[in-house]
Each structure stands twice: as structure tokens, then as C-alpha cells.
Amino acid sequence: xxxxxxxxxxxxxxxxxxxxxxxxxxxxxxxxxxxxxxxxxxxxxxxxxxxxxxxxxxxxxxxxxxxxxxxxxxxxxxxxxxxxxxxxxxxxxxxxxxxxxxxxxxxxxxxxxxxxxxxxxxxxxxxxxxxxxxxxxxxxxxxxxxxxxxxxxxxxxxxxxxxxxxxxxxxxxxxxxxxxxxxxxxxxxxxxxxxxxxxxxxxxxxxxxxxxxxxxxxxxxxxxxxxxxxxxxxxxxxxxxxxxxxxxxxxxxxxxxxxxxxxxxxxxxxxxxxxxxxxxxxxxxxxxxxxxxxxxxxxxxxxxxxxxxxx
Ligand code: CP
Ligand code: NVA
Numbered sequence: 001x002x003x004x005x006x007x008x009x010x011x012x013x014x015x016x017x018x019x020x021x022x023x024x025x026x027x028x029x030x031x032x033x034x035x036x037x038x039x040x041x042x043x044x045x046x047x048x049x050x051x052x053x054x055x056x057x058x059x060x061x062x063x064x065x066x067x068x069x070x071x072x073x074x075x076x077x078x079x080x081x082x083x084x085x086x087x088x089x090x091x092x093x094x095x096x097x098x099x100x101x102x103x104x105x106x107x108x109x110x111x112x113x114x115x116x117x118x119x120x121x122x123x124x125x126x127x128x129x130x131x132x133x134x135x136x137x138x139x140x141x142x143x144x145x146x147x148x149x150x151x152x153x154x155x156x157x158x159x160x161x162x163x164x165x166x167x168x169x170x171x172x173x174x175x176x177x178x179x180x181x182x183x184x185x186x187x188x189x190x191x192x193x194x195x196x197x198x199x200x201x202x203x204x205x206x207x208x209x210x211x212x213x214x215x216x217x218x219x220x221x222x223x224x225x226x227x228x229x230x231x232x233x234x235x236x237x238x239x240x241x242x243x244x245x246x247x248x249x250x251x252x253x254x255x256x257x258x259x260x261x262x263x264x265x266x267x268x269x270x271x272x273x274x275x276x277x278x279x280x281x282x283x284x285x286x287x288x289x290x291x292x293x294x295x296x297x298x299x300x301x302x303x304x305x306x307x308x309x310x311x
Contacts, residue, residue: 039069
């Protein structure tokens, strides 16, 4: 009997497990490029709960299941009304009687934890207000493919200290990367995430540094990463944020201060002209669409791994 595995945070994985998932993702990506994936998830069904909109997460999970011989069911914000129409413990237990995996995109991270607590099938975090581990895995995969290593890579995140940064901090620290974040006052990543990532980074040969000045932060960067200034659920703060963040735009002037072959990353959706310019998003340094593609391959690895007895 395989113990129930959840995929909630990169903080829960060891560096060896992250590397195993990256290696599996590359195998699955190569297999697909050469023809088709073997039906690793034959007959398995994934329920996909969304409290928020999505393009990448919805389509890449659905296609991952199709390519692996399984099936996915999309449950829109209006259908489930998680925690409103019925309680999370009830929804988790009912879904567990029908499907083999639950993926959920939620507002409150506590809702993902409650789903995982009450579901008897594995739960995958498809983004919460706290973190975005599937994005983090795709990001590590992208950097690993592009640079051939993670250890020692300097990644500078510029912008809002949000869920995406939290997953980069957790994942990057485990893999011995140097993560620098330049955020405005009041928009720092959570101190408990920074503290944990700093300790892990020190253990695995990396580092974490928080700065205010994006120009100082990108100096010598191998990778520059940015994300929207206003995350889903923060729409009421959009105007306030638009006033604070312009010095944190990733533009040609900023990226010229990094390594000459710097890679540019963004989880997407991009707000062009705000956190990133068209010139950079569509320029020769952009890894944006390889990164988006890698959601598919990284998540295939996560899904296949859920049913492997590896622990
Ligand atoms: N990056 C990401 O999660 O995209 P979606 O919101 O479109 O799923
Ligand atoms: N930080 C963004 C990521 C979107 C994929 C948000 O939470 O809206």
C-alpha cells in the first residue's frame, strides 16, 4: 500500500526528491517529444478545483492527465463553491470516493491543508495565497534545463514578495541556489518563509538576500524573475500597488546590469508595461514560454510520482 502523498509545498521535499522529480520530468518530456507518453496513469481521474481563474494550471494539468492515459474533471469556482455550498471536509471526503487525485487552486492556504487533511486521495496545491509549488517545480526545471545546474545559480526576483516568490525561496534554497529578492517596503516575502529558506540555503550551499534596490539586486544575476504587482484576490489594492511598483519594472535597462546571457522568467499571466516590458518579454533573453511549457512536464512528474512507492 502506497502511503498517501500530497504536493503542498516545496518546503516538504528534500533536495534529492526535488532532483528525482526534475529527472522524471525530463524523462517524460523526452518521451512525449519522441512520440507519446506511456499510460502511467491509465484509468486515473484528477478533480481540478478552482476558486480563481487559470490558463496554465487548468490546461497543463488536464493535458498531463490526457497524455498519461488518465482523465481530468474541471470544477469551476461556481460549481463547487468550496466552503460555501458545503464544508471542505465534506467535499474532500466525497471527492475521495470518486477520483484518484485532487488538485485545487484556493485563496486561503488553510483550505489546501484542510483538503489534504480530509481527503483520502493525494492533494496537489495548484496555487494558494501562500505559495505555488507547481510553478516552483516548473521554474526549477526550466533553470536546470537552460543552465545545466541549479546549485550556485543566482536568481534575482524583482517585485512583489508573493506566493510565487515563496515557492522560489523554498525550492531554490533546497537546491543550493542564491536567491536575491528586491521588493518595496511593505511588500516583503513572509519572514517565516525567509527564515526557513535562509537556513535551508545555508545547509545546501546557497543563500537568501533581501534588498530594496532592483539595480543592486540584479548585478551578476543568472536569472531575473518577476510576477504581477497585484495577485488574484488583491484587486482592491491594484491602484495603490501601481503607484509603488514602477521602479521594480523588469525592462531593458535593468536586465543590462545582470549577466550578459541572463534568462528572464515570469510565471505568467504578464501585465505588459507594468512588471515587464514587451521588449524584455519578447526579447532574446526571455524564457517565458519554455517556462510555461514546463508546467506540463513538471506536473506530469508530480502526478506520476504520487502513485510511485518512493518514500
Ligand atoms: N502561472 C500560472 O499559474 O498561470 P495560471 O494562473 O494561468 O494557471
Ligand atoms: N502571484 C500571482 C500568480 C498567478 C499565477 C497570483 O497569485 O495571482
